[in-house]
Amino acid sequence: MATGYGVFEDKVVIGNYSVELEKIEEGVIRYKRFHNDELVVSKTLFKPTRFEIVPFYPIFLPERFTNYILIKLDERVHVHGKGEALIYVEMPVDIAVYVYGPYRKFSIVDVFTLNEVKYALYGVPDRGIIARYAVSHPYTFIPEPELGKATVLINIRNRYDDWVEVGKILLDAHILRLFYVPNTWNAYTQAITMAVNSPVTATIYYGRRIEPKARRIHDPPDLRPPRIMAKTEMLWGIK
Amino acid sequence: MDGLNLSNIVGIVGEINVLRIMFSIVLIIVGVFVASLLRMLLYKLFIRFFPEPTSRNVSRAIYYIVIFVIGVTALGYLGIDLTGFMVAGGIIGIILGFALQSTTANLFSGLFIYWEKPFKPGDLVRIGNVEGWVTDLTVMSTKIVGFDGVKVRIPNRTVFESLISNYYATRVRRIEFVVGIAYKEDAEKAYEVLHEVVKKHPLVLVEPEPDIFVYELGDSGVNILVRVWVPSRWDLTYRVMKDLLWSMKKALTEHGIEIPFIQNDVWFRTPLRVRIEGVEGLNISSERGQKKGWRKG
Numbered sequence: 059m060a061t062g063y064g065v066f067e068d069k070v071v072i073g074n075y076s077v078e079l080e081k082i083e084e085g086v087i088r089y090k091r092f093h094n095d096e097l098v099v100s101k102t103l104f105k106p107t108r109f110e111i112v113p114f115y116p117i118f119l120p121e122r123f124t125n126y127i128l129i130k131l132d133e134r135v136h137v138h139g140k141g142e143a144l145i146y147v148e149m150p151v152d153i154a155v156y157v158y159g160p161y162r163k164f165s166i167v168d169v170f171t172l173n174e175v176k177y178a179l180y181g182v183p184d185r186g187i188i189a190r191y192a193v194s195h196p197y198t199f200i201p202e203p204e205l206g207k208a209t210v211l212i213n214i215r216n217r218y219d220d221w222v223e224v225g226k227i228l229l230d231a232h233i234l235r236l237f238y239v240p241n242t243w244n245a246y247t248q249a250i251t252m253a254v255n256s257p258v259t260a261t262i263y264y265g266r267r268i269e270p271k272a273r274r275i276h277d278p279p280d281l282r283p284p285r286i287m288a289k290t291e292m293l294w295g296i297k
Numbered sequence: 298m299d300g301l302n303l304s305n306i307v308g309i310v311g312e313i314n315v316l317r318i319m320f321s322i323v324l325i326i327v328g329v330f331v332a333s334l335l336r337m338l339l340y341k342l343f344i345r346f347f348p349e350p351t352s353r354n355v356s357r358a359i360y361y362i363v364i365f366v367i368g369v370t371a372l373g374y375l376g377i378d379l380t381g382f383m384v385a386g387g388i389i390g391i392i393l394g395f396a397l398q399s400t401t402a403n404l405f406s407g408l409f410i411y412w413e414k415p416f417k418p419g420d421l422v423r424i425g426n427v428e429g430w431v432t433d434l435t436v437m438s439t440k441i442v443g444f445d446g447v448k449v450r451i452p453n454r455t456v457f458e459s460l461i462s463n464y465y466a467t468r469v470r471r472i473e474f475v476v477g478i479a480y481k482e483d484a485e486k487a488y489e490v491l492h493e494v495v496k497k498h499p500l501v502l503v504e505p506e507p508d509i510f511v512y513e514l515g516d517s518g519v520n521i522l523v524r525v526w527v528p529s530r531w532d533l534t535y536r537v538m539k540d541l542l543w544s545m546k547k548a549l550t551e552h553g554i555e556i557p558f559i560q561n562d563v564w565f566r567t568p569l570r571v572r573i574e575g576v577e578g579l580n581i582s583s584e585r586g587q588k589k590g591w592r593k594g
Contacts, residue, residue: 120499121532123533175499176499176502176503177502177528178502178503178504179468179469179505179526183468183470183505184466184468185468186468186469188468188528191504
């Protein structure tokens with residue numbers, strides 16, 4: 059039985075969930091997911107080559123209708139004019155089960171979550187953004203990895219002349235990348251730079267991976283990052 | 298119209314010299330070329346503001362008008378008197394103007410709707426009393442598929458003059474529920490129960506915050522208004538509508554909070570006599586000394 063992200067062959071227990079692979083006949087596998095021992099998902103797959111559990115972008119449940127994740131800080135961070143602050147936050151990640159076929163082509167078999175799923179509007183009703191909502195504490199050290207969470211390193215750079223207060227960070231799952239350390243439940247994103255331009259606006263830049271041992275998940279086609287440098291603008295407040 | 302009899306036509310043809318004919322032909326050729334160029338330029342201009350069919354039709358209409366003007370000019374240069382045609386054309390124009398009044402109104406309303414863009418295909422809208430998804434927007438009409446799957450064609454003039462609500466013009470929308478509790482119940486406790494239910498639903502947005510408050514002391518109970526914001530996409534809104542009211546009802550019942558049903562006391566001004574089969578002359582009186590019940594026979 060596997061204990062952690064990565065390839066699995068028979069059964070994995072993830073919190074209250076467990077996923078199992080049952081061989082029906084040669085080349086035919088039944089995928090089953092249980093919640094508190096109750097069967098909730100059952101699928102039959104023909105000629106799969108391998109199955110993998112990965113941390114996944116938290117925008118697919120209960121249905122996908124946004125690309126954004128809004129992390130609200132339970133304590134605001136104050137940064138002086140032209141100053142910098144390095145913090146770690148925890149971002150919720152869902153759990154996805156990938157199935158691979160020939161030529162490394164994969165498909166998402168199942169997505170489920172260990173976190174409470176909530177969404178929020180960032181901005182005004184007619185032009186704002188609906189984002190998956192999560193609350194995190196701004197840590198000054200790397201928090202202990204937790205199942206269902208990914209660690210995000212955020213470098214807040216205040217380009218403004220005066221003190222600013224940061225209380226929320228908006229991330230775009232389309233640009234964001236997720237990494238995991240195989241056989242553990244440790245998940246990470248790349249390093250994020252939040253350039254604060256004014257007391258109400260900021261620009262989010264996406265950098266490189268923070269954990270060298272971590273492996274990047276295969277992104278679904280519609281979530282593959284753009285090849286050019288991309289950023290996210292926070293135009294409706296940073297508190 | 299004596300200018301059109303045979304002797305006059307022969308006279309006119311006799312007066313036309315070759316040079317004038319050549320010039321008229323050149324005028325027509327150049328005119329057609331200019332009209333085609335104009336049509337192409339106008340099409341490219343209109344396509345920025347209007348849908349493709351409208352741009353094509355309007356530029357084509359202008360093209361034919363220019364061709365007509367060039368034709369009239371060329372014939373006039375040849376010395377052909379077209380006054381009679383112009384008068385007849387004017388009268389026909391007035392008649393057509395009256396006959397096609399509503400068509401013209403729809404056409405121009407369609408152009409204004411294209412310009413203003415109050416909705417686009419795929420939007421969920423309410424136009425007057427019709428609610429549904431816009432499937433097609435043409436010069437003359439707007440087509441909507443209602444929730445019942447019926448396609449409705451609304452003339453653009455009606456659309457233009459109606460109140461239009463576009464549910465997809467914003468990212469989120471607010472929906473409301475009224476939940477009644479009995480007067481004897483603790484409204485604070487009911488508020489907490491309702492708040493917990495709302496908080497648990499994944500599609501009820503955290504921001505803007507849900508708003509729950511007592512808004513009416515009703516005839517049968519205390520009415521609590523629950524206002525929540527949800528994504529404006531209809532399938533998601535509908536899901537919250539279906540889930541939330543039933544969840545709130547279940548939660549209130551689980552917490553022993555009574556949801557009142559409508560109760561009416563009926564008082565009769567005069568005493569009533571109730572006769573039950575087999576028991577002659579039995580009277581049933583109310584607690585307050587008045588007769589209550591139903592009269593038979």
